[in-house]
Amino acid sequence: MGFLMCGFAKRAILDAKVVAGYAHPLRTVRHLLSGKVVLTFTIKDSKQKIEQICQRVKQGESCAIVLTGDACFSEKELLQKIPCDFEIIPGISSIQVAAARCGVSLDKAHVLTLHESGERELLEQKLREVVDSIKRSKPVLLLPRPYDLMPNEIASLLISFGAPKHTTVRVYENLTLENETQTQATLASLPRKTYSDLTVMVINV
Ligand SMILES: C[S@@+](CC[C@H](N)C(=O)[O-])C[C@H]1O[C@@H](n2cnc3c(N)ncnc32)[C@H](O)[C@@H]1O
Incomplete structure (x- = not known):
């Protein structure tokens, strides 16, 4: 940036x-x-x-x-x-840039990173909290963890933990760089592809 x-x-x-x-x-x-x-x-x-x-x-x-x-x-x-x-x-932060791109107030959002989630139980707990936020209509701003926990796997895990399949998701790649892109979909329809290591997911907006 x-x-x-x-x-x-x-x-x-x-x-x-x-x-x-x-x-x-x-x-x-x-x-x-x-x-x-x-x-x-x-x-x-x-x-x-x-x-x-x-x-x-x-x-x-x-x-x-x-x-x-x-x-x-x-x-x-x-x-x-x-x-x-x-x-x-x-x-x-990349989180602030993603929030600005889609007009989300940080003080109203659930912000988290999966970079430091370590063990599987902690990861699962973090994702279950995300599902709770989705059910309470709260926007979620999330950093995936390159490359073992990327947007497609996160979307599948959220659905398996009870998030509605039609929950909206935006994947911002390479924010502020020349190759910045945005993918808009639902958790169920998120295109299966290799996303950049520089990726922020915005869910439920
Ligand atoms: C170790 S974390 C550091 C986060 C950083 N301190 C911040 O505030 O954005 C690295 C992660 O930040 C996110 N990130 C950093 N730069 C980015 C960019 N230009 N576009 C999208 N995501 C970015 C990606 O999820 C990346 O894997």
Whole structure:
């Protein structure tokens, strides 16, 4: 969401000597990275690379870690890997962009991520709560979990837990990027395809 980045985040990147992150967020800020030490990490080596960054911070270097959207939404696992003091600069979440695309008030919606749902029981509990929201006519904004829990499987699970088949669903892919798309359907008719890892589902709107 390079174009939606707030001024404070831009300033922090420009002031940093070292800028780190996963490949996708680093790509969105590539225009700010000239002359920087850039550390790209993957899920496998993120803990080790973040420890290296904290060593640099302890030696007095300025470092910025770039995340997508808002660092306080669906990023807990990564934040917990940072073993030194840091400041969180708020960002605009993919959830907020999806809410804006379909005119949903966040304060009236059930917002959740399946990224950190871990065990099957917790996942099932989260999806049963979604079904309750659907039955109470509450809109649901949900991040799937690439790639083991994607929109088609989520739609099938919701139906199996009692959600009406005709419940509306919108799948937003690649929000704010050049290849942004939207698919509108019902839980039962959601096209079976490979959805992007950058996907937000809006249900019951
Ligand atoms: C680890 S979570 C991070 C969420 C992020 N902190 C936020 O506030 O949007 C990653 C998930 O965010 C969602 N996401 C991030 N950027 C997106 C985009 N441009 N379009 C759609 N979904 C996106 C996807 O569901 C992706 O799998």
